[in-house]
Structures are given as C-alpha cells and as structure tokens.
Amino acid sequence: MTDAPAAANSGNPIETDVAIIGAGPIGLFAVFELGLLDLKCHLIDILDRPGGQCTELYPEKPIYDIPGLPIVTGQELVDRLMEQIKPFDPQFHFGEMATSLEKLDDGRWKLKTDQGTEIIAPVIVIAAGAGSFQPKRPPVPGIETFENAGDGIGVHYAVRKMETFRGKNILIAGGGDSALDWVINLAPLAKTLTLVHHRDGFRAAQHSVNQMRELEAAGKVKFHVASVKALHGEPGKLTGVTLAGADKSEWQHDADVFLPFFGLTIKLGPIAEFGINLHENLIPVDTARFESQTPGIFAIGDINTYTGKLKLILSGFHEAALMAQAAFHIARPNEKLRFQYTTSSSNLQKKLGVN
Numbered sequence: 594m595t596d597a598p599a600a601a602n603s604g605n606p607i608e609t610d611v612a613i614i615g616a617g618p619i620g621l622f623a624v625f626e627l628g629l630l631d632l633k634c635h636l637i638d639i640l641d642r643p644g645g646q647c648t649e650l651y652p653e654k655p656i657y658d659i660p661g662l663p664i665v666t667g668q669e670l671v672d673r674l675m676e677q678i679k680p681f682d683p684q685f686h687f688g689e690m691a692t693s694l695e696k697l698d699d700g701r702w703k704l705k706t707d708q709g710t711e712i713i714a715p716v717i718v719i720a721a722g723a724g725s726f727q728p729k730r731p732p733v734p735g736i737e738t739f740e741n742a743g744d745g746i747g748v749h750y751a752v753r754k755m756e757t758f759r760g761k762n763i764l765i766a767g768g769g770d771s772a773l774d775w776v777i778n779l780a781p782l783a784k785t786l787t788l789v790h791h792r793d794g795f796r797a798a799q800h801s802v803n804q805m806r807e808l809e810a811a812g813k814v815k816f817h818v819a820s821v822k823a824l825h826g827e828p829g830k831l832t833g834v835t836l837a838g839a840d841k842s843e844w845q846h847d848a849d850v851f852l853p854f855f856g857l858t859i860k861l862g863p864i865a866e867f868g869i870n871l872h873e874n875l876i877p878v879d880t881a882r883f884e885s886q887t888p889g890i891f892a893i894g895d896i897n898t899y900t901g902k903l904k905l906i907l908s909g910f911h912e913a914a915l916m917a918q919a920a921f922h923i924a925r926p927n928e929k930l931r932f933q934y935t936t937s938s939s940n941l942q943k944k945l946g947v948n
C-alpha cells in the first residue's frame with residue numbers, strides 16, 4: 594500500500610495499514626513489529642517529537658531494565674528505537690491531537706486530528722500511555738488569545754527555536770528546572786530577561802540556581818518574587834504584563850514574550866470519547882491479541898489494563914509483538930502469516946536492509 598505524504602489533509606484522507614496514536618517507546622516499537630509483517634504505519638502525537646514519557650519526563654535519567662541494555666537514558670532509548678524503525682519509513686504527525694474515530698461502511702476506521710489530518714486504516718493502535726501531555730496554563734485571564742501568536746512572540750509553553758527569541762523582552766515564570774534552564778539559555782540572546790516566581794526559592798538543580806543568581810548579580814537577569822496578574826496588548830501581540838508582588842503591590846512590565854513553565858499535566862483527552870470500553874481511564878485488552886473490546890482497535894503500553902499488567906517498557910514491547918500478529922490478520926485477511934526469526938530469515942533481513 595502506498596502512503597500519502599504526512600501533512601494535514603482534510604478532504605483527502607491518507608490510506609494506510611495501521612494508524613498509531615502515540616509515539617512513545619511502545620508506539621515506536623509497534624512500527625518495528627508491524628513493519629516486519631509489511632504493515633505500514635502513520636503515528637500521531639500531540640508532542641513535537643518522539644519518545645513520550647521517556648523524552649518528556651526523564652530524557653537524561655538512566656533506565657536499567659531494558660533487556661540487553663544494562664544502562665540507557667530515556668533519550669538514548671528513543672534514539673535507538675528511531676534508528677531501529679527507520680527501514681519501515683513510518684510517517685509521523687507531530688503536534689497533532691487524535692480527536693475522533695469513526696467506523697466506515699467498509700469496516701475500516703477514519704481517525705481525525707485537530708489539525709485536519711484524516712487517516713483511514715483497517716487497524717488502529719492506541720499507544721497513548723497515560724494520555725496526552727499538555728502544559729499547565731497559568732490562571733491569567735485571556736491568556737489563550739496570546740498563545741500560538743507566532744515564533745518568538747506572545748505566550749509559549751516550550752522553546753523550540755532559541756533564535757526566534759533574540760532581541761526580545763522575555764518574561765519567564767516558574768521555579769523548576771525548565772524555568773531556570775531557559776533563563777540561563779535565553780539570557781545571552783534577550784534584550785531583557787525577567788524571571789518571576791511566587792517565592793524566593795527554587796525546585797531546580799542547585800548549579801542552575803547558582804548560575805541564575807550570577808546572571809542576576811551581573812545585571813543580565815532581573816528576578817522578582819511576583820506573579821503575572823494580567824497580559825496587555827492585542828490578541829496575538831503581547832506588549833506587557835501586570836505583575837503582583839508578595840505584598841500585593843502591582844506594577845506594569847514590558848514583555849514581548851511570556852514563557853510560563855508550570856509543568857505538564859497528562860490527560861486522557863479525546864480517547865475517552867472514542868466509544869471504546871474503558872476501565873478507570875485504561876483500555877481493557879485480551880492478552881493474546883492486545884485488542885480492545887472493539888475489534889480492530891488495539892491498545893498497548895501504559896494505556897491498557899489486564900490481570901497482572903506491569904507499566905514497564907518491556908511489557909509494552911511484548912504487547913506490540915502480539916498485537917502485530919493479530920493486526921496482520923485484520924489488515925491482510927487473505928494472506929498467511931509465517932513465523933520467522935530475524936536472525937535466520939533472509940526475507941526479514943531484506944526488509945531491514947541488512948541483506
């Protein structure tokens with residue numbers, strides 16, 4: 594089957610074998626297991642990169658219980674998975690939320706995203722972990738009108754390209770590692786950089802706190818014990834904010850860009866509305882196929898539940914292998930499946946590009 598390019602395609606749906614919701618470690622390994630069976634995949638993730646919890650929550654922490662890898666960081670594991678699935682040319686739709694799922698008359702599924710992408714596939718794999726990651730929005734009235742204003746202006750919850758912030762009046766809020774890391778990294782580029790936090794203490798690594806204090810002493814960063822009360826400007830164009838100090842005094846502050854770093858929440862999100870049977874926000878599956886109670890919709894990794902489930906990466910890898918075998922019979926009902934080892938099958942080695 595040929596895949597259309599991975600781009601928003603409203604009105605011109607992509608047809609593929611498998612649509613995977615979630616590009617965490619388990620969604621990625623599913624591409625490998627499905628690829629060995631010649632099944633093509635499109636993956637959707639609300640994040641702007643692969644890796645799920647591994648890259649978003651603990652990229653530099655070592656993992657010690659991946660079989661055959663005595664020690665590997667979250668980021669390294671994801672980099673290796675990306676390398677391993679390269680031969681299968683998966684198509685990624687990053688920065689997109691899977692929002693709806695509809696059964697078509699021909700038995701296939703149509704999956705839609707909030708960016709207008711539509712994917713039609715006989716098999717849906719939900720590898721959505723604990724749900725979609727969403728930044729915590731500070732309680733400032735009208736803040737949403739300044740979001741997505743464009744590169745380097747308005748309100749952003751992540752820094753993707755530092756250069757877009759060059760020469761700007763930057764306001765950062767928060768007291769954790771992300772807030773302090775971005776103070777340190779953006780200070781050399783900024784016209785002015787101000788950090789606000791509700792108390793004179795931080796939850797960040799001590800060396801980051803020390804560096805921030807040095808920048809403050811050198812006059813390169815201003816720090817206030819304060820919070821943001823209001824944003825000023827027109828929708829999409831921030832010009833300043835009202836800050837409120839601990840003593841309730843308020844003052845105006847010029848800012849082109851506001852970067853709040855108040856952590857991420859994980860929400861199940863639209864999957865709850867897909868009409869799939871859920872148990873405490875998890876998808877019950879049978880352990881022979883890892884299929885939900887809706888035929889054709891599989892659930893692997895942290896999102897599923899069954900007797901004895903362990904939320905471990907290695908469990909998800911096993912689930913992906915069994916899911917792929919079952920998914921094959923749905924996607925290729927008239928073909929036979931032959932069990933083969935990668936070590937000895939020249940057919941599999943050809944697919945992997947090693948033979």
Ligand SMILES: Cc1cc2nc3c(=O)[nH]c(=O)nc-3n(C[C@H](O)[C@H](O)[C@H](O)COP(=O)(O)OP(=O)(O)OC[C@H]3O[C@@H](n4cnc5c(N)ncnc54)[C@H](O)[C@@H]3O)c2cc1C
Pocket residue numbers: 614615616617618619620637638639640644645646647650651655656657658689690691692720721722723724725726861862863864893894895896904905906907909
């Ligand atoms: C601090 C920490 C340490 C850990 N250490 C270990 C360890 O040592 N060993 C171990 O085995 N496990 C460890 N884990 C657990 C491990 O990270 C998880 O089991 C694993 O990440 C689950 O992978 P997953 O692919 O199922 O889900 P996730 O990694 O959660 O990925 C799911 C992805 O789906 C996306 N998504 C969800 N819903 C949607 C939607 N509607 N639209 C678009 N995208 C969506 C999310 O954005 C996310 O990227 C640790 C976890 C944490 C938090």
